Amino acid sequence: MLTRSSYPLAAATVVAALVAGQIAITEANRDPAGQQPAAALAPSAAAGPDPAGAAPPGGPGEGPEPAAPPPAAEPVVRELAIEVSVGPADDRRVCTVVTDLYLPPAAGPDHRVPAILTTHGFGGSKQDQQGIGLAAARQGYAVLAYSGLGFGGSDCKIYIDDPQYDGLAGSQLIDFLAGAHEAVDGTRLDAVALDAPGDPRVGMVGGSYGGQIQFAIMAVDQRLDALVPLITWNDLGYSLTPNNTGFQTGVSSGEPGVFKRGWAGLFTGVGVLRGAEHAQSDPSRLAGCPNFRDEVCASLARVAVLGYPDDQTAAWTRQVSVASYLDRITAPTLLIQGQADTLFGLQEAIATHRELTRRGTPVRMIWSQFGHSGNGPTGEIDLSADRIATSYLGQQAMAWFDHWLKGDGSVPPGPPLTYFREWAYHDPGDDADPAAHLAAVTAAYGTAGRYPVGRTQPLYLSGDGALVTAPGAVAAGSQSYLSPVAAPGSYSEVPAVQGELDEVPPTDAPGTFAAWTTAPLARSVDTVGVPTVEVTFNTPTAAGAPDEAGRLVVFAKLYDVAPDGTQTLKHRLVSPVRVPDATAPVRIELPGIVHRWEAGHRIRVVLAGSDLAYAGNLVAHPVTIATDLRQPPVLRLPVLHRPVLGQD
Incomplete structure (x- = not known):
């Protein structure tokens, strides 16, 4: 199970957290001489690449031999350094990348196997991938785990998953898997299934920084055959300076956002x-x-x-984002995005999914509970060597590879959208076995044949502070607040270490926000998707502002209000907005959520003038939000099954 303490240590390095508690690679995993079998790995002077780049028997594209090593056989592990040349023509440089190679014992020229390339999240190293390396090798895959540029013993600086640097480095690691590029010690690999000479059968898995790198490699090299990026970005500009309005494509806005x-x-x-x-x-x-x-x-x-x-x-930031080269992503892609994630929210995966779907790329999307900002339940994700088969997301990732790399038609790719429902999860207890935890997590996931799902429920922002479903119930009126400058008036989280501060609830200081609230719900309502709010701000100090510095910044969010008045901000998610025109209506995307609003609870939408986790207004703007009865402000809430709220 993930522990929040791992996040600050490794800067939310996803796969490092996934394999927390994994078994160590000991000398027992290596052969007595610390070397691979000569048939699989040999110095290039002795063996060299297959002169014909031969595919496994049966021809390229038919996949590896069906025979598998005996279950008791342990993978053979070897550490290798590989030199790569990276950068554009005017900034070419050589970097040494450190890697760990995991091979099934029987892998070799006569028994070629598909490969998995994997790397870590930001701040991590190849050691973080030991669990996935061992587990996948036991299931018949060759695995090459590596430390990214600037991390974990690899040379050169951090290039933020730039295709011209990190992408080219990864491309040359694919060459190594194909037997076309040797390690520093002269070793060449002769064990990976080939689709064509120089083209290995290879997929890739990794989280966060190790998720985006998969796209960066494919931007310069089309040989990747299947991708499993976890909790990563679509547009890094949106991730670090989001603006949840005026989207031009995906999550990319034409207006500069708000610094996270x-x-x-x-x-x-x-x-x-x-x-x-x-x-x-x-x-x-x-x-x-x-x-x-x-x-x-x-x-x-x-x-x-x-x-x-x-x-x-x-x-x-656009250059290092898949949003700028989605036309190059053609490999089947399993997007896994976390609901508890204030760094890379669900909208990022939705944007990538939408464009890949439009282009006809096979794609599936899973909204996990875990993310950079919180844990999932035991059994949801654990890619350690002994637990991958009993974790839900581990099973989904390996099934994706089995389907697309091994060509196993008996393993379906899965439904287009799967999402964790917190209300449907029933914890079997700490003493339960892994199978019981897996069953509980699996039962908590809902599925859909497409995205978006359900329908949209309009809720109108009435002038008396109510949220109502019927336009005729809207009352005239307005709310006003003053946006703080010197000190934030609202608190949502302290990124990455919020787990240590769970007892500190989100707050909004009086006079710094406006809010609208439904009556108590007569029955539960489920939301799966991205709510929006359409509103007009009356802000004289921002009207006609000549540049971004003078424009109004707003933070939109949804609270679940319990019968006792306790407010819950789902996963502490907020939506920052820099309003491009303070005299015109603006449409704001709120954070994507999966949430059940229980009967007796109320839904509250808040528009605040600040948030501790973000930069804010540079001017103390007086803000008024008036309700025009002809066209009242409206919250549009995605709902499933029961679209009508109880106050009708």
């Missing part, structure tokens, strides 16, 4: 620390912007002052 200073500060600190750890062997990493591409330091300095990204920041 908590998360950005955390990642910067971890990246610099990793550089300092290896400065003695590679002091160049601390030159200029310490351990980061040069643009990062300059961008952070500017955005920290301004509170929003300038054009240069927007350009490079």
Whole structure:
């Protein structure tokens, strides 16, 4: 089970957390000489690549031999260093990437197997992938786990999953799997199934930073055959400076967003620390912007002052985002995105899913409970060697590979959308066995044949502070607040360490927000998707603002209000908005959620002037939100099964 304490240590390194508690690789995993069988791995002078790049018997594309090693046979593990050449033509450099290779004992020229490439989240290393390496090798896959550039013993700086650097590095690791690129010690691999000479049968899995790298590699190399990116971004500009209005494509807005200073500060600190750890062997990493591409330091300095990204920041964050090259992603993709995630929310996966679907790429989406901001239940995710088969998401990932890499038609790819329903989960208890935990988690997942699901329920923002379903029940009136400048008036979370502060509830200071609330619900209502709110702000100080600095910033959110008045902000999610025109209606996307509003509870929408986790307004704007009876403000809530709320 994930522990929140792992997040600050590894800056939300997803796969590192996934394999917490994994078994260590000991000398028992290696052969007595610490080497691979000669048939699978050999110095290039002795063996070299297959001269014809031969596929397994039966021809390329037919998959590996069906025979599998005996269950008791342990994978053979070897650490290898591989040199790669990265960067555009005017900035070419050689980096050494450290890797761990896991092979089924029987793998070799006469028994080729499909491969899985895997790497870690931000701040981690190849050691984080030991569990997935052992587990997948036991299931008949060759696994190459590696430390990304700037991390865990690999050379060069952190390039933020840039296709021209990180993508090219990964492409040359695919060459190694194909037997077309040798390790520093001269080793070549001759054990991976080939679809064509130089084209290995290979998929990729990893989380967060290790999720985006899969897209970055495919931007420059079409040889990846299946992807499983977990909790990663669509547009890094949106992730770190979100603006939840005026979307042009996906989550990319035409208006500069609001700086997510908590998360950005955390990642910067971890990246610099990793550089300092290896400065003695590679002091160049601390030159200029310490351990980061040069643009990062300059961008952070500017955005920290301004509170929003300038054009240069927007350009490079777009460059390192799959949103800018989705036309290159053609491999079947299993998107796993966390509901408890204030860094990379559900909208990021939705944006990627929508475009891949439009382009005809096979794609499936799972909304897990776990994310950068919270844990999932025991049995939801555990990619350690001994538990992958008894964790829900581990099973889904391996089934995806079995279907697309092994060509196993008996393993279906799964429904288009699967989502964890917290209200449907019944904890079997700490003493229950893994099978019981898996069964409980599996039963808690709902499925849908498409996204979006259900229908939309309009709730009108009445002038008397009520949320009502009938336009005729709307009353005239208005609410006003003053947006704070010096000190935030609202608190949602402290990113990555919020688990230590769970007893501190989200709050909004009086006079710094406006709110509208339904009557108690007569029956429960389920939401699966992304709510929106359409509203007009009357803000004289922001009307006609010549630039972003003077524009109004608003934080939209939904509370679940219990009968005793206790408010719950689902996963502490908020939606920052920089309003482009304070005189015109604005449509705001609220955070994507999966939530049951229980009978007797009330739904509350809040528009606040600040939030501790973000930069805010640079001007103390007086804000009035009036209800026009001809066109009242409206919250549009995705609902399942029972669309009509109890106050009708």
